[in-house]
Amino acid sequence: MTAKLTVLATGGTIAGIAGSAIASDYDAGQIAIEDYLQDVAGLGLAAELSAQQIANIDSADIGQPVWNALHRATLAALNDPECQGIIITHGTDTLEETAFLLDLTLPASKPVVMVGAMRPADAVGYDGLRNFANAVRVAGDGDAAGRGVLVVMGDRIFGARDVRKVRTRGTEAFRGFPRESVGLVTPSSLEWFGAPWRLGAGPQFDWAENLPEVAIVAAYSGLGAEAMARCIGPHTRGIVVAGVGEGNMPEAVRRELARRCGQGLQVVRASRADEGMVDAEPDDAANGFVASRALTPAKARILLQLLIASGQSDRAAIQRVFNGH
Template identity: 75%
Template sequence: MTTRLTVLATGGTIAGIAGNAIAQDYRAGEIGIEDYLERVGGLGLEAELSGHQIANIDSADIGPQVWNPLHRAIVEALDDPDCSGVIVTHGTDTLEETAFLLDLTLPSTKPVVVVGAMRPADAVGYDGLRNFANAVRVACDANAAGRGTLVVMGDRVFAARDVRKVRTRGSEAFRGFPRESIALVTPGTLEWFGAPWGDRDEARFAWCDDLPEVAIVYVHAGQDADSVERQLGRSTRGVVVAGVGEGNMPEAVRQALVDVAASGIAVVRASRADEGLVDREPEDDSNGFVAARALNPQKARILLQLLLASGETDPAALQRAFDGR
């Protein structure tokens, strides 16, 4: 029985063109999905692929204008009994944010795999075709269901909640934290490191077309309280602090954010460190702060946006959500 997969394209380096095999600069999102599927048609992939172009842009420009139609297209594909899974091609710069957003807002009964590339399609050593073939291998596997949204890069499979881009170049640009990769994959093999953690028939959060505004305040040496106020607008409903160390910040910044939290704006402490685990500290209760745990600032922002959109504002309830994310 042929496995049928839906491929939803958003652009990025995987669809990029440099015009020169050794050029450093390139244009992201140049190859359309029909052209791309024609290119992969000769790989002998064991799946029937149908494609749809959601966008064809650099992932630095991705936001709700792409997320909304992408989410609708995925839901439609998952509802189709003839569709066994979905592959999303995506630029790597914001791939982890899109994947985490999808993970929180989709059921996990069928595989959803996000894939990208670190080199454009006409570059020496183009990794996009292999990554895509690996993504097909994962999406065709029955054991991929029940693991949430997955990311395939560099012969590794990552859970969306763990994956993060850690390098600007090279095939090992993605890692996972606190879990590393959850499987190794090649176009012909797939080795899972554990059993699925459970099918989820319903999404954890309802989709929201208009996510609340959440700012990220990046902590640095010598920072003053005024820097916080400059970053907050009238419509800001939440703040994620990209703190130093375990979510720490200068005392002046901390006091400014205590006032922000007292005004009813949610404040979450995360870390600017690559592998930053932020636990609650005794002062969080009196400060009204939430600890991001293992989520980096950009993922903490996504989760906080969804929580606020669902109507949750109580710091204790927000903390429980971050603890159990």
């Protein structure tokens, strides 16, 4: 059976060109999606693909304007009765952030699958076409609905909450935490590791056209309160501390942030470690801090932005939302 799928393209390495099969550098976002689908047509995939170019840029440059356009296009595809699933091509550097943002703001009614590549299209061992073929298989599978936004990379399927980029090179660059992959896929096979967990679920947050400013500050040996304070501008509504260990920070920084919390700043403790939980501590309530649990600093930032945009300011209520992620 041929699935009718919508492809929304944003650029990235999957659409990148190096100019040499063995070059070490390349330009992301060089191939238009219509041209890319001409190459895809030769794979013989069981899908009818329609495409829209949202952007064609390096994912390091993706921000609110592209997110706004991408969200609108994805929501339109979800509401199109002819569309059975959506594929979003995206650069890998910020793929996990876009995936998590869309996961929190879209219904889980149809498959939404994000995909990228670690090597440009003219490189030896280009992984983009295989990843795309895998994404087509997932997006065309009815059991992919009810799982929120999914990421397909390296023959694995990840949930948006869990996925994170852990390597700068090689095609096995993504991992999941606390759940590893939620399924395995090849162009000819698909295996899920469990039942859908969001069947019938709507978006958890309304879309915000202008997300509030939330900064991420990395903790390190010798970080002082003044250096940290310089990261807080006049429009900064929140701070995520990429803390050492389980979200820890120097005492002087803690005192300064606790003072700022008393003035209305929202502060989330996360960890700069690749894997690990940051649980609430007894002092968090007194300090006014929130613990990120399993979320990376980048994802904690997005969740905090959405909470602030929704009007939430109560620390305990914010902590309960983080506990659920």
